[in-house]
Amino acid sequence: MSLEWIAGAVGTVGHAGVVAYVVNVAHSFGLSEKRSGRLKLVLLAAIIAVSGGMAYLVARRDWSAW
Numbered sequence: 001m002s003l004e005w006i007a008g009a010v011g012t013v014g015h016a017g018v019v020a021y022v023v024n025v026a027h028s029f030g031l032s033e034k035r036s037g038r039l040k041l042v043l044l045a046a047i048i049a050v051s052g053g054m055a056y057l058v059a060r061r062d063w064s065a066w
Contacts (some may be wrong), residue, residue: 018047 022043026036 015047018046022047024038 023040026040026043029036029039031039
């Protein structure tokens with residue numbers, strides 16, 4: 001297994017942890033179900049946008065550049 005696959009696997013586990021954290025934080029605000037759902041969608045969209053941006057930057061360069 002190459003270094004890229006190991007780093008990708010670790011990153012995937014880290015992102016899953018961040019998603020669980022976001023869901024817990026969204027529930028801690030005590031909002032209504034409708035608002036809580038919207039907040040979760042906004043926070044998860046932010047995670048996806050940041051992850052996509054990072055994946056784009058990684059794909060443009062060599063792993064050694066990081």
